[in-house]
Amino acid sequence: MDDHGPGPEPDEGDEGSIVARAQDGDLAAFEHLVIAYQDRIFRLAYRMLNDRLDAEDVVQETLTSSWRSLPLLADVNAFGAWLYRLATNKCLDLLRRRSTHAETSTDPDELLGIGEHGFPQAPAGTDPADQAQWSAQQEGLAAVLNTLPPAQRACWLLREIHGRSYTEISDTLKISPTTVRGMLARARHHIAEGMGQWR
Amino acid sequence: MALEDVPRLGCGRSIDEVWAGIDQPPTGHEEHCQYCQTARTRLQRLQEATVALRESDLHDPELKPRPGLTRAIMDVARAEVRRGNRLLVRTTDHGTIEISEQALDSLIRIAATAIPGIHSRRCRIDIRTLPNSPHETTSTARAPRLVINFRVAAAAGIDIPKTVDALRQKIRTAIPAGIGIDAGTINITVEDLYDV
Numbered sequence: 001m002d003d004h005g006p007g008p009e010p011d012e013g014d015e016g017s018i019v020a021r022a023q024d025g026d027l028a029a030f031e032h033l034v035i036a037y038q039d040r041i042f043r044l045a046y047r048m049l050n051d052r053l054d055a056e057d058v059v060q061e062t063l064t065s066s067w068r069s070l071p072l073l074a075d076v077n078a079f080g081a082w083l084y085r086l087a088t089n090k091c092l093d094l095l096r097r098r099s100t101h102a103e104t105s106t107d108p109d110e111l112l113g114i115g116e117h118g119f120p121q122a123p124a125g126t127d128p129a130d131q132a133q134w135s136a137q138q139e140g141l142a143a144v145l146n147t148l149p150p151a152q153r154a155c156w157l158l159r160e161i162h163g164r165s166y167t168e169i170s171d172t173l174k175i176s177p178t179t180v181r182g183m184l185a186r187a188r189h190h191i192a193e194g195m196g197q198w199r
Numbered sequence: 200m201a202l203e204d205v206p207r208l209g210c211g212r213s214i215d216e217v218w219a220g221i222d223q224p225p226t227g228h229e230e231h232c233q234y235c236q237t238a239r240t241r242l243q244r245l246q247e248a249t250v251a252l253r254e255s256d257l258h259d260p261e262l263k264p265r266p267g268l269t270r271a272i273m274d275v276a277r278a279e280v281r282r283g284n285r286l287l288v289r290t291t292d293h294g295t296i297e298i299s300e301q302a303l304d305s306l307i308r309i310a311a312t313a314i315p316g317i318h319s320r321r322c323r324i325d326i327r328t329l330p331n332s333p334h335e336t337t338s339t340a341r342a343p344r345l346v347i348n349f350r351v352a353a354a355a356g357i358d359i360p361k362t363v364d365a366l367r368q369k370i371r372t373a374i375p376a377g378i379g380i381d382a383g384t385i386n387i388t389v390e391d392l393y394d395v
Contacts, residue, residue, distance in 0.1 A: 014393035020320030
């Protein structure tokens with residue numbers, strides 16, 4: 001009998017069963033979860049850290065440590081929330097370690113040079129005039145995002161880009177849901193102001 | 200952090216209030232308030248940029264980890280795979296026979312895949328050796344008894360008692376066919392329902 005066992009059923013929508021099987025050591029089930037989450041965690045980590053290699057390290061560490069602690073996860077339906085929490089905290093730890101080595105730059109012009117893929121391309125077929133405006137907005141947003149304090153940036157990314165709930169973000173950042181709302185409002189204010197100035 | 204920390208406009212309204220109505224036409228106040236109009240324009244631009252960033256990050260082929268990362272993660276997992284306990288199935292006069300819990304576990308899960316509307320979850324297996332009855336005379340007659348505690352999710356809307364009986368019957372047949380011992384007690388818990 002090989003390591004993979006019978007593996008997950010083809011139909012989606014019951015992640016809890018796949019998580020439970022991975023908890024019992026089923027490698028095929030775990031691989032299914034790795035494939036389902038690695039890109040999402042990478043996008044979060046990349047926007048938090050602005051560095052591909054660091055973001056890949058966060059993905060790898062998050063998923064391997066999840067394998068080790070998986071049997072302890074009480075609610076199989078909370079796997080996604082748990083993984084986001086692990087990944088976010090790894091990013092925040094890394095940013096804290098970075099800031100003890102060097103002061104983080106908050107100069108948007110300087111930050112524009114960070115990360116080779118920091119600014120996504122407009123979708124193909126976009127009208128050139130729209131495209132110019134589109135990419136100006138994107139660049140403005142991505143640049144201003146980098147000037148937010150790490151916890152505020154995490155809060156904004158988790159809510160606005162990854163659609164995580166207020167309760168989950170409050171658990172992740174160990175702050176009250178009310179504080180999450182306040183933090184989000186400040187992040188939106190800061191980004192909206194910053195994008196205005198950037199243009 | 201208190202709610203007072205929420206940024207406020209010159210007219211006293213919070214950014215949150217303007218944000219909450221961003222998809223609606225401007226209110227009477229907003230139509231005449233310069234602060235609100237500026238904030239609405241900026242927040243609308245932010246909302247558009249947010250949606251665009253979310254979509255472009257999602258589809259940007261560059262915003263993915265390197266292709267070998269899945270394998271690297273799985274290599275670590277494979278090296279640390281949990282094989283579970285070994286279960287003593289028989290003690291003979293010439294030695295013992297053990298089976299890994301994972302091997303038995305796989306048999307049960309394969310059996311479960313044959314039952315529509317059932318997704319297997321965690322599985323715990325114990326072996327209890329029953330005390331000799333007064334009529335038994337040798338150690339080889341001592342029968343180990345499997346106690347299987349199997350948790351599953353069931354498709355919403357199925358007949359659970361009937362399906363669980365079918366699952367139990369399937370496991371009861373699969374174990375002797377696979378390893379030559381009786382299935383013993385099979386406790387099945389439906390711990391969740393999933394939408395089909």
